[in-house]
Amino acid sequence: MNLEQQLCEIFGPDACITEGKRLERYRIDQVGDEAYAQLPAAVVFPTHTEQVVRLMRWANQTGTAVTPRGGGTGLAGGAIPVAGGVVCSFERMDQIIEIDTENLMVVTQPGVVTSRLDAALQPHGLFFAGYPMSEDICCVGGNVAENAGGGRAVKYGTTASYVLGAEVVTPTGEILRLGGKRLKDVTGYNLLQLMIGSEGTLGLFTELTIRVIPRPVARAVLFAGFPDSRSAVECVTELKRISALSSVEFIDGRTTRATNADLPASDRCRLPDSADAFLLIEVDETDAAQLSHVVDAAERAVVAAGGAVVLRGSEPRSSERAWKLRKAVPWWTKRVAGRWHSMEDVVVPPAQVPALVAYADRLRTRYATPVAVFGHAGDGNFHITPMKAQSMSEEQWSSVIPQLLSELYLTVHQLGGTISGEHGIGRKRTRYLDIVLSESERSVMRRIKHALDPNGVLNPGVALDEG
């Protein structure tokens, strides 16, 4: 039997692609650089866990690499297959199995798009707090595999803190049922948290049990401009003293202006000319009085730091307008710089945010290239994004970028931070792992990988270096 026949036997002809245009879609994720693309030999679409088990047994027998994929929205190449391997796409395992309003938990298949899960929770007054900013396109399984963060992690934490249980298929095709509908569990090792964030290299999630919380009823946004980066990030420290704000996002002035100009006229914000850095501050509360109390305090902190309010409002329209601008930033960098940009995801201790942002400003001069600086200032996680200067040749860019990233990563390490807060290592950062992890640390990771995946068939080349 050839590959197609073997996979057809497991998945049926309707759930297996082995040629043509549709295969092309699975060559790459949102990593941003087409050079990473690899054509798989096949894409399969399981609808049942047992098919995933059979796939992994077959993969071990034949030595075929399997790469799991959710929405394909990852930003580090974690869902890019090995050439000639198989992509296991979870897009047809898209059922919300149970909304358990008594336990405040939801049981879901991995292929559910995040915003669809949230929409299903809304009528019950519930909220899935651990989601990333790509909520309209990313899948829950991918969020868990990456331990996604996002715009509200500063208040609510990352995806990992909401996952209570999972059904996982191991690289060798065993089914593990980890955790469950319980708020505490110390029965054996925490395999669940080991699997979460392992970027699809230690197991394939086939079912998830997720904790949800009462939906905040009142939400307001404050969007403010500051004379410079320094005053903006110093304001972040003051803002965090007021209350647990649900978002504290930073965007540098040039990037804010360019992204704003790129939006349809009706969506644009009116930005003060003098501002060279912006903060998007969001507050959510369970009652309206507390909400306006906190927003007032935040506004006072903004003004005290020399900032000017661009937009303040608790009706959805203000909130949406500010978020639209913030969310458009990565798309703007992509549109302007094409594959010649690198969206980074460094994270530093909160107290080192001013030092990191000052360093990012210096990067622009040193490498004579634009660097967009934006991200989750409240938790020290910044998407510093170098982009090729128009004057730079593609060759120059290719030789500059590894040097720039090495320097950035080393600086972040020296500030007590690390190279990825929420996007992961994927295929993009494995070569830089030794900047932040010792040989002992990487070796323990490789030993665990080998213990679970002795034939190295599950998502090889992702998350770990070769050693």
Place this chain on the structure above:
Amino acid sequence: MNLEQQLCEIFGPDACITEGKRLERYRIDQVGDEAYAQLPAAVVFPTHTEQVVRLMRWANQTGTAVTPRGGGTGLAGGAIPVAGGVVCSFERMDQIIEIDTENLMVVTQPGVVTSRLDAALQPHGLFFAGYPMSEDICCVGGNVAENAGGGRAVKYGTTASYVLGAEVVTPTGEILRLGGKRLKDVTGYNLLQLMIGSEGTLGLFTELTIRVIPRPVARAVLFAGFPDSRSAVECVTELKRISALSSVEFIDGRTTRATNADLPASDRCRLPDSADAFLLIEVDETDAAQLSHVVDAAERAVVAAGGAVVLRGSEPRSSERAWKLRKAVPWWTKRVAGRWHSMEDVVVPPAQVPALVAYADRLRTRYATPVAVFGHAGDGNFHITPMKAQSMSEEQWSSVIPQLLSELYLTVHQLGGTISGEHGIGRKRTRYLDIVLSESERSVMRRIKHALDPNGVLNPGVALDEG
């Protein structure tokens, strides 16, 4: 060189015991049954990480078992050595290294007693929320090794959710520096969370970085009696709807009365005769108005459920009196039943708490033996504690208890729960692991253990079964 000389070379003569009465203290922890005790050949007291590294290298060379120990307050035998092995006690690594008020983090050695850490945080208005009820005697390193819970986990979560970083010595004597002072980190596998709760079988913690939070300034307690268990646990569901209460503890009527009578007269509560179940409800808030608002609502819920308030107060004296009674319960079971009791730690989904408590009531009749039922009702975690009836012989008890535990564990599993929420598997529950974990799940745990500890020298016999 004999064992003593070898260890002396690493630790110096003052930091190594190989004979005499002081050795006896390290035969057992707080597991409650002397039958588990094992005499180690030596106890060593590192003061530096490098000594722990040398110890583990030596252990691998000589095939000697090493058991890490913090306060020795574990309740499942996780700190009990192998006969002839070495206990590595962290009691002299007891320095609080840094209270970082800017990042809201603390860096500490593992041997710091939990309440001492909290006392050091208090002047800074900070609070270490992830601590167990044995805070006056347990050490921070042990809390982390066990992923301790406790009376306030219902609001604040368990220890694991506060640990951001750790220095860990692996079983083969490598130093890992995992995580750090950052609020997000997806750089490689989550070895930190794998180590946490692994009961000292995958590594020895030599330094911890812990997140702390602003200290709640207002705290009040409501202690209430209910006509029966059912009305008390049904009230728990209502109480949890009001707000995030910092504690919702349950104690059955007989246990409450007996423990109360056992206290010095000046410490006793006046208990209503009609009550057959009690709840200790604690509320903490950052302002006093909100506090009394929540306590009022809680009192209304208690009364609506048929309960009567025994004690209500926000001054420390009321709070201390109620907690004194609650904390005395395990000591009362120990005093009354000696080694012929078994303090359990089962956990079920919150919605299954009424079913669990009803089942525990039935256990008393079925096994004709007293069963104390108390614990953290708010998160479904109960210390169901069978005690030998006076009429029962020690032989009868020994033959009944494994049967009783197997039945309890199976029931808990069928309710969607598990056999330990915060105390761990230790040496006590390894033989029961197969009731709640499949062979695949246990096998993956053993493979990870073997990958990190190929010679099986670190805390053998704890947490995992033999397979």
